[in-house]
Each structure stands twice: as C-alpha cells, then as structure tokens.
Amino acid sequence: MKFTLEDVRSRTYKARDAWWTVFLVDPLAGRLVVAVANRTSITPNQITWGAFLLGLGSAGCFLTADPIWLAAGAVLYHLSFVLDCMDGKIARLKGTGTVLGGWLDYVFDRIRVFGCALALMWGQYQATGQDLYLLLGIGIVFLDMLRYVDALQVTKVRRQMRRTIRMAYEAAAPAGSRSPARSPLRDDPDLDLDTNSDSQEDYVRTAEAVDLQVEFHSRYAWYIPFRAWLRAHRVRTHLVSGIEFQMAVFIIGPLLATLSSAMIIAVTIGAAIPLLAFEAAIMYKLWLSSRDFTRALAEIRGTRPPHMAGA
Numbered sequence: 478m479k480f481t482l483e484d485v486r487s488r489t490y491k492a493r494d495a496w497w498t499v500f501l502v503d504p505l506a507g508r509l510v511v512a513v514a515n516r517t518s519i520t521p522n523q524i525t526w527g528a529f530l531l532g533l534g535s536a537g538c539f540l541t542a543d544p545i546w547l548a549a550g551a552v553l554y555h556l557s558f559v560l561d562c563m564d565g566k567i568a569r570l571k572g573t574g575t576v577l578g579g580w581l582d583y584v585f586d587r588i589r590v591f592g593c594a595l596a597l598m599w600g601q602y603q604a605t606g607q608d609l610y611l612l613l614g615i616g617i618v619f620l621d622m623l624r625y626v627d628a629l630q631v632t633k634v635r636r637q638m639r640r641t642i643r644m645a646y647e648a649a650a651p652a653g654s655r656s657p658a659r660s661p662l663r664d665d666p667d668l669d670l671d672t673n674s675d676s677q678e679d680y681v682r683t684a685e686a687v688d689l690q691v692e693f694h695s696r697y698a699w700y701i702p703f704r705a706w707l708r709a710h711r712v713r714t715h716l717v718s719g720i721e722f723q724m725a726v727f728i729i730g731p732l733l734a735t736l737s738s739a740m741i742i743a744v745t746i747g748a749a750i751p752l753l754a755f756e757a758a759i760m761y762k763l764w765l766s767s768r769d770f771t772r773a774l775a776e777i778r779g780t781r782p783p784h785m786a787g788a
Contacts, residue, residue: 532589
C-alpha cells in the first residue's frame with residue numbers, strides 16, 4: 478500500500494497544534510513521512526533516536542559559543558524537531574505506535590531541552606563571564622517542565638469535569654430509562670485532541686449542550702471569532718506554549734546571536750514573558766470554567782451552587 482500526502486494529513490495531523498508546527502514543520506515533515514513510509518522500513522523508534530542524536534549535535538554546537546556554530550546548532554535543532562514530529566506521524570499512519578515509543582519520545586524531548594539549555598548558556602557564560610546566562614539556563618529548564626506538567630494537570634482537570642457532568646446526567650436519568658449514549662457537552666477546544674481521539678465521541682453541538690466556557694465567552698466575546706480563525710488553520714489558541722518557547726530559545730536566539738550574543742538574553746526573556754502570560758491566562762480560564770461546571774452540576778442535581786446559597 479502506497480501512502481499519499483493526503484493520507485498523512487487526514488490520519489496523522491492533530492486537529493489543533495502549535496503554530497510553529499503547523500506552518501514551519503508539518504509542510505516538510507508530512508512530505509518526509511510519505512517518502513519514509515513508502516520507501517523504507519525505518520521504525521518510529523529509530524526516528525526518535527535520530528531526533529535525539531541531532532538534538533545532542535545541536536547542544537555540541539551551542540557549547541562552542543561561536544556565532545557560526547550557533548547558527549548550525551539552530552538548524553540542527555529544527556531538524557531534530559522535524560524528526561520528532563515524524564515519528565508519531567509514522568506510528569499513527571502505520572499503526573505501529575507503542576507505549577515504550579511514547580515514553581522514549583517524551584524522555585528524549587526533556588533530555589534534549591535540558592542538554593541544549595545547559596550547553597547554550599554554559600557556552601555563553603564561558604565566553605562572556607556573565608552569571609546571567611547560568612540563571613537563564615536554570616530558568617529554561619524550569620519553564621519547560623512547568624509547561625508540560627501544567628498542561629497535563631489542566632487536561633486532567635478538564636476531562637474530570639466533563640466525566641462528572643456525564644455521570645451526573647446518567648444518575649439523574651429517570652429510573653428504567655436508557656442513559657444517553659453521548660455526554661451532553663460542547664466541544665472543549667482547550668483539550669487539543671488528536672484527530673483520532675476517542676474522547677471526541679463525548680462532543681455534541683446542540684443548543685441544549687452544557688458549555689463549560691459560558692462565563693469566559695460572555696466576558697471576552699472578541700475571542701470567539703479569533704479562536705474560529707485559528708481553528709480553521711489548525712492552530713491552537715495557546716500561541717506561546719512549550720514548543721514556541723523552545724524554538725525561540727534554541728533557534729531564533731542562536732540565529733540572531735550571529736549579530737550579537739546579547740540577543741540570546743533578549744530572546745530568552747522575551748519568550749519567557751508571553752509563555753508565563755499564556756499560562757496565567759489558562760489558569761484564569763480554567764477558574765472560570767470551574768464556575769460554569771459548578772453551576773451546571775447544580776442544575777443537573779437540582780441544587781444550587783455553594784457560592785449562590787442563600788442568594
């Protein structure tokens with residue numbers, strides 16, 4: 478069986494992804510996946526190892542602190558990320574994904590970030606003697622871990638709220654009646670589900686569906702058309718996430734450092750600020766969703782939310 482680019486797009490692309498991936502990685506990675514899947518027997522795990530080795534090569538280039546090698550390191554990092562996107566696509570396309578492969582991909586990603594951060598900032602510290610580079614190295618590793626841990630926990634909370642709503646509806650159904658086959662919940666764009674995710678079966682788009690983002694949308698109506706435009710282009714609304722932060726630090730910063738080494742400091746700090754801002758926005762949005770969740774659950778159970786008791 479010969480795979481086509483359309484097969485790759487329909488079967489392996491995420492419904493929503495980071496804008497860096499959508500615009501700067503997928504156009505190349507998708508075509509490479511077609512060639513690799515059709516003409517070779519390379520496995521996803523082998524590609525994962527290739528991405529990891531390229532990442533180590535990038536770290537080696539960063540360690541020299543030489544402008545030319547910094548640019549080379551930036552190119553290697555981007556190629557490493559392209560391969561990192563390819564392994565999952567080939568696994569989904571051929572159905573050869575494994576639990577071990579997913580774990581290996583995650584661990585290698587974290588090691589790559591740690592190694593490149595250490596090499597980049599230590600190289601600059603050795604070249605300039607500025608202690609700030611050491612602090613930035615620690616900050617990069619901290620923010621990378623914060624983003625991934627936070628993303629996992631936020632997704633876990635959102636899924637738990639949706640499960641609770643579904644279970645409450647089933648419990649409230651009249652005795653002897655059949656429970657609804659699908660949960661009366663509207664699409665939650667913040668879950669960033671893959672195109673093949675079973676959890677999409679929980680989504681309905683009817684006027685009666687429970688919406689856990691009512692309060693947020695009522696306060697920020699401008700966000701709805703903006704989100705619609707992003708979703709039409711497969712871009713998730715979290716515009717500065719861990720991926721964009723990594724690319725700024727390990728690609729844009731080193732490339733601009735060919736002009737001035739101070740650009741590494743400027744780009745790292747400049748990327749960290751919006752990353753933290755978006756994380757704060759996610760926490761705020763989750764808090765508003767929790768209020769919608771409390772109200773919806775109270776209506777289903779025929780009670781009033783705690784903060785409305787006595788009103």
